Amino acid sequence: MDFAFTEEQQEIFAAVKEFCDDVLKPRAREVDEAGEYPWDNVRQLGELDLMGIAIPEQYGGLGLGVLEWAVVGELLSAACTTTGAVYGAHMLAEYPILQFGTEEQKQKYLRPLATGEKIGAFGLTEPSAGSDAGNVQTRADRDGDEYILNGSKIFITNGGDAEIYVIIANVDPARGTRGLTAFILEKGMPGFEFGKNEEKMAYKSLSNRELIFNDCRVPAENILYKEKGGFRVAMETLAVGRIGMAIGAVGLAQAAYDAAVEYAMTRVQFGRHISEFQAIQFKLADMATDIECARLLSYQAAWRKDAGLDFEKQAAMAKVFASEACSRVCDQAVQIHGGYGYTKEYPVERYFREAKLFEIVEGTSEIQRLVIANRLLKEAKAK
Amino acid sequence: MHFIVCIKQVPDTTEVRIDPATNTLVREGVPSIINPFDENAIEAALQLREKHGGKVTVITMGPPQAEQALREALAMGADEAILISDRAFAGSDTLATSYTLARAINKIGDYDLVLCGKQAFDGDTAQVGPGLAEHLGIPQVTYAIDAQIVDGRLRVKRLLESYFEVVETPLPALITCVKQMNEPRHAGLRGVMKARKAQIPTWTAQDIEADVERCGLTGSPTNVIRVFPPQRHRAGEKLEGDVEQVVQTLISKLREAKVL
Amino acid sequence: MAINIYIDPDKCVGCKLCLGACPYGAIVVEEGKARFTEACVLCGACVSSCKFGAIIWEQPKKEEVDTSQYQGVWVIAETHDGRLAEVTLELLGEGRKLADTLDEPLSLLLLGNGVEPLASVAGHYGADRVYLVEDEVLAHYRTAPFTDVAVGLINKYKPSIVLIGATSMGRDLGPRIAARIGAGLTADCTGLEIDPQERLLRQTRPAFGGNIMATILCRHARPQMATVRPKVMKKLDPDPGRQVEIVREQVSLNEKTIVTKIVEIVREEGDEQVNLQDAEIIVSGGRGLRAAENFALIRELADVLGAAVGASRATVDAGWIPAYHQVGQTGKTVQPKLYIACGISGAVQHLAGMSSSDCIVAINSDPNAPIFDVATYGIVGDLFEVVPALTKALKREFGQQ
């Protein structure tokens, strides 16, 4: 067992950290408030080769693993959670193409994603299909060499700004999840339109648009994996996505913790630094312990994925624990800042708002527990 | 076009201390970085390469661990790197340093532009660039805030105390770069990974056919005989009370002291 | 091996390129080969003009320099708009002290065009002698001709000490001269004194961004050269009765041989053209201001006092104010009568640029800020309260008079 990063990993993470400190962090507040997609940051992610970390070199990526992808995501999220979210959602388009795509699909779609030339998005959620992903209403009807898509998706991260989309539609609604099919769509295809952008409690600059399919014709060669194979595509994608969500929460929690420690060591009340009060010390201890657990769970899930081991249970555990830990940590970080923590003067109020998302997207905490329990019981039965 | 960038590895100055017992610099545990102005020089060279083609070679004279600075420069996008390292170079002042760098550049041979930082964060002298230009027998343009190659000639905007000066000079030439010149790029991960694997040759005094009498401590006319912490002024008077009162006290004190 | 220059006849092709490069007209070409005449002062200007590497320039090794031949203290003048720069006057003041201690003369090396009237001014400020070189080519400072002329005269007259202002000009010229003659050059000095026993120049300078001071000697090489930071040394009160000896030096400079051309001088417009270094009062703002727009508070106070506006590096890096307002190690060194630091913590780099101000007022909410260690008067408080109150009180104060 080895918990250390290799020298190469350390150098890679150091380079990313420098970029985060110099570029992302100083602008994070501006990004939070701007209400415009952070193109400048996103462009730089591509220039610095961060958009294809876990994609093999033959498809324009760096050829590293999910672990490296995750640790970089942690650093990005700590510096600018919005940019971290773009990075995470991008992978939700890359991963299914890598895993299920044909060679032609990989050359055509994966390469520009891996180099950062184009941004990706993943569309599953619909107004009546959230946790209940099987209830997807978007229809895909075969017509010769094409499928005609009709319906809509909501909340889609990078929606409208991305150029390459992995969309889950249903070719046979009667069969529920068994009719689901994954398609690769390109921005600009006739009948593929964008609707409303959600107004949110945080992440003002992150796009979460409605995708509208209006007799949208998609060539049959754009099916990912196979007809009616969409449920598997979606579930495997979300499993990797959960590692990303878990580690994003770790990064954000770390940023909140760092801010809290710094503040506790400088704020003076009753003639001493508040860090000298045991009540504050205990908070810090709990926060740090939460973060450490969340991080180890996340790294472990990523490591299992790279090692070719079953990782879905660990990814779900990491996601539910890390997202809830992140909310606890951000909550306490505001508490340690007192009234100042409630103002825009300090970043913790933003962290507090941002944290909540991790408990909801890519499967709510409740759904993660269902996934975990499902696995546990299966394992128990198998014994 | 061939651009040669001279870089120096320096300690992050804000963290340098003096050991009060031995009166020497405590460099231990202080992170080493590429001299910040040299990053501007690297960036300038990369931009010129992007415009005019050619290659960028980075060189440094320093101990073996200075190789790390060269790797960082390679990660940013430099094509080649050379470490100039020999016990004989230890203790070089700016004269010996610029002589040694000139020998190395002469060995490289073909070049169009040499780029240096304005000054190094540690030695802080700003003397190596002009010294090097002299040893190479080429024109120098210091304090460059912009450098362009127009019709084969170098056109440089210089940042001086209270104005800018635009000068033109033929190539080959040497410039020293200021911070305001550009925003040095961050190393991409592909660059970091490539730089890790790059072979970096080390050139000794013999390799560059340097006269060792002119290198290192022997070749350095200046000798640092003592280092000491800067003198701290003794603390003055603290004025206390409510704001109005404090402000009034201050004004009358300043009047008494005849500074107002 | 003493300092020496000769032509390698095997390499010389008699192309005459070097003739134009020689400011002293000391090269002739006879029978297809170049040769140096008696007029050569060993300035080395010709070396780089030779495309065939035929001019061999040997620098002395240090043990071979006869230091006793070198006598006198020199200051190299910097002029702006027909006036001697402040730093030159400061160096004359300091040079006077050194020359008196050594009991040697103090000379000014004055290069320019139409600068003769400045020679007597130099006398008023302490110079015994002025070496005057006037030529159109020298009208504006440029590295090559200034180096050539200065090296020629240094080799001819052999001063033991040469001082230059640590300005953009001095820091361009000094190292070029030093490299050509193989002299040591101590950069950016803030203290100079003569070691009484060895009669050597002890040069003290900050290094490592002002974190340490170093004292430096040039035991063997001559002259002992130093660039000296402006606003550190004191100029003398001018004595209009003091006479100065003028030594006019002839050089033959040719614009055609000077490859570097000044194309344009660009001055920035607007009221920001403050010269911090000449200001008697400076009001400076630091990170404590929290945002660019809050510099308005600093400007308001500065207006009432007729003061210039300074800034810490953090605020410049944050883009709140242009770089020429920056005070400190990488900015400007200032020495006003009154320096008011608002919301500046006082990192050593900042202190290096202002701690020799006559009177320092610090306003900072952190009682442990290092700025208080150098402040004459410290106010621990919120600058957003104190600064407006001070502005208001001063307005009242000045209004009453």
Ligand SMILES: Cc1cc2nc3c(=O)[nH]c(=O)nc-3n(C[C@H](O)[C@H](O)[C@H](O)COP(=O)(O)OP(=O)(O)OC[C@H]3O[C@@H](n4cnc5c(N)ncnc54)[C@H](O)[C@@H]3O)c2cc1C
């Ligand atoms: C900022 C943001 C970005 C997003 N990005 C994307 C994206 O890129 N692509 C995409 O496809 N989707 C995206 N989503 C959608 C997101 O994945 C869904 O919102 C999420 O899966 C929850 O679905 P829902 O909102 O419909 O909630 P619901 O499913 O309606 O859940 C409501 C509540 O009921 C609980 N609940 C539901 N079912 C059960 C059950 N069986 N047992 C116990 N409790 C249950 C839930 O846990 C929750 O507490 C995004 C959402 C947001 C807010």
Ligand SMILES: Cc1cc2nc3c(=O)[nH]c(=O)nc-3n(C[C@H](O)[C@H](O)[C@H](O)COP(=O)(O)OP(=O)(O)OC[C@H]3O[C@@H](n4cnc5c(N)ncnc54)[C@H](O)[C@@H]3O)c2cc1C
């Ligand atoms: C406390 C202290 C004080 C000193 N004072 C003096 C002094 O007054 N005079 C003096 O002659 N020496 C002095 N030295 C020695 C001086 O620091 C060294 O000679 C050093 O090798 C180069 O000088 P610098 O750091 O000032 O570089 P600078 O001249 O400030 O550097 C300018 C540029 O030259 C290039 N460069 C500098 N060094 C290297 C290198 N090693 N390899 C490649 N490129 C390089 C870089 O592009 C750099 O940005 C001092 C040293 C110390 C420790």
